[in-house]
Amino acid sequence: MSRFRLLTPDAQYPDDALIERRTSGDQVDWDIYRERSPDNIPADVLGACDAMVVWHEMPVNRAVIEKLDRCKVIVRAGVGFDHIDLDAAAEAGIPVCNTPDYGTSEVADHAIALMLTMRRGIGSYHRNLMESPRGGFDHARAPLLGRLRGKTFGVVGLGRIGIAAALRAKAFGMRVLAYDPLVSRGTEIAAGVDRCDRLEDLLAESDVVSLHCPLTDESHQMINAERLAMMQPHALLINTARGAIIDIDALLDALRNGTIAGAGIDVLPTEPPAPEDAIAIAYANGKDPIVGERLFLTPHAAWSSPESVADARRLSVETAMLYLRDGTLRNLVNAPAQNRERSVA
Numbered sequence: 001m002s003r004f005r006l007l008t009p010d011a012q013y014p015d016d017a018l019i020e021r022r023t024s025g026d027q028v029d030w031d032i033y034r035e036r037s038p039d040n041i042p043a044d045v046l047g048a049c050d051a052m053v054v055w056h057e058m059p060v061n062r063a064v065i066e067k068l069d070r071c072k073v074i075v076r077a078g079v080g081f082d083h084i085d086l087d088a089a090a091e092a093g094i095p096v097c098n099t100p101d102y103g104t105s106e107v108a109d110h111a112i113a114l115m116l117t118m119r120r121g122i123g124s125y126h127r128n129l130m131e132s133p134r135g136g137f138d139h140a141r142a143p144l145l146g147r148l149r150g151k152t153f154g155v156v157g158l159g160r161i162g163i164a165a166a167l168r169a170k171a172f173g174m175r176v177l178a179y180d181p182l183v184s185r186g187t188e189i190a191a192g193v194d195r196c197d198r199l200e201d202l203l204a205e206s207d208v209v210s211l212h213c214p215l216t217d218e219s220h221q222m223i224n225a226e227r228l229a230m231m232q233p234h235a236l237l238i239n240t241a242r243g244a245i246i247d248i249d250a251l252l253d254a255l256r257n258g259t260i261a262g263a264g265i266d267v268l269p270t271e272p273p274a275p276e277d278a279i280a281i282a283y284a285n286g287k288d289p290i291v292g293e294r295l296f297l298t299p300h301a302a303w304s305s306p307e308s309v310a311d312a313r314r315l316s317v318e319t320a321m322l323y324l325r326d327g328t329l330r331n332l333v334n335a336p337a338q339n340r341e342r343s344v345a
Contacts, residue, residue, distance in 0.1 A: 004324055005070075006317075007031045007049035009041050010057035012077075012309070019310060020053070023317040038064045046071075051320040053077055054084070056300075062088035073097065073323045076333075077316035078303065079161075080242055082215040086334040096334045097319050100160060102311035103303040108164035110302035111210045111240045112172075114264025115153075117296055118144040118236055119208075127292040143293055144236070144262045149173035154206030156199065157213030157241065158183050163191045165210055177202050180213070203230040208238065215242035225250040228259055236262045240302040243268035252278055255290045262294045266302040 006028055008017070017032050024030075031045050036057050046067040052074045054060055060074065065088045074089060076098040089096050117123045121142025128136030153169035155162045158180040166176045176193040179202045188195035196202040199222070203209060209231065213219050223237070224247040231237070237260055239246055248269060254260050265279075273280040282288040283297065291297075303312075322328045 002324075003027050003029070004050040004321075005029045005031065005048055006051050006053060006320060007033075007041075007045060008053045008055070008077075009033045009035055009038070009060075010055045012055045012057065013313065019313040020317050023314050024321055028321075043067050051075065051324055053316050053320055056080065056083060058083075060084040060089075065089050065092050065094065068092065068094065073320055073329075075099065075316045075320045077312045079103070080214060081333055082242060090334045090336045093337045095323065095329055095332055095336045097323075097329060097331045098333050099312055099316045099319065100331055102315055103305075103308040104160050104164050106305050106308045107161045107212075107240050107302040108168055110266060110298070111165045111212070111238050111264075112168045114238050114240075114266070114296060114298075115148075115169075115208055115210070115236060118262045118264060118294075119146050119148055121145040123296050124293055146234070151175070151207040152177060152205055154179070154196075154202040154209040155193070156180070156202065156209065156211045158187055158191065158193070159212065161240075162210075162212035165212060166191055166193050169208075169210075174208075177206055199227070200230055203227055204232070206235060207232065208236045210238040211241045211245055213241055213245065215244055219245050221245070221247045223247065223251070225253065228254040231260045233258060234261045236260070236264065238264045240266045243271065249278055252282065252290070252295075255294050262296075264296045264298075266298045267300050268297075271300055 004027065006024065011032050011034050017030050020030060031049065033041055035041060038058060046064065047069040049071050051072055054074060055077050060083060062085050065085060071094055074084065074094055074096045076084065079098055079100050081096060081098050084096055086096055124142040128141050149172065151174050153174040153176045155166050155176060155178045158178045166178060169176050170192065177196050178188050178193045179196045179199050222245050228250055251263055255263060268279065270277065282291055319330055322330060
């Protein structure tokens, strides 16, 4: 049996790849790093790996891919792959795969939790009671409080997570609208939701808008000042997808101006935010009136649970080893050229 070397440049776990080593077996050597910058990964380590299992912390750009002399496959331990240069990998003959079968429940749960935090006043009550257990003991001090039953939940992106979020919203008695020009017609029928052919219609009709689409050229800052203005003044916006789908400065303006009522955000364009970023400033001073009342931020945690982390680790390694040992690809997200020979000896 051939021996392989696998590289994880940006590991998101504290141990010495215990799950990864157990999943890959004894015929695999591992190089584990916890870096954000490709410059911190030695060139000889990049050149020696037969496969990369990557998280979301480090960009896998063309410069990195050009150093992958032996790499047969890149596997994303997660769903989103906008930080990987798919074209460069395809040109190099390297398939890129993701791991879509983990974390679906967690992300959908998190989207609903952000909605409940606002609509049931949980964040506001907590903040008020922290400031004064007596003065804050007042059910009326929750500006976004409201009934969910009978309201409209708009899902942007009707993939696995979008459908899971839609089903949860339906359980609260909400009507669900969905916008996704990439899924085949009839998907909305199977999910039991109503389809919108225009994003603008969904934004105008929804009491809650939840984003579950990938980050692409088309979706980059798709939710901007113009589209925020299409939403209802009492509406909530939730993003557990990718940060750059929203123009964050426009969102903060919309919250402060009353264009929309509230936002629950798990992802940002830059993570963690730079100190000078507007959202970092809003949180850092602790006195911004929208924070904890109309704006709720979590640290790219929607996917996270002990079970989900374990699944991402195991399934991503299984995907890499399946290709290295059997030549079988699953969850391919690019179209690699077939004319480049790569040694696995």
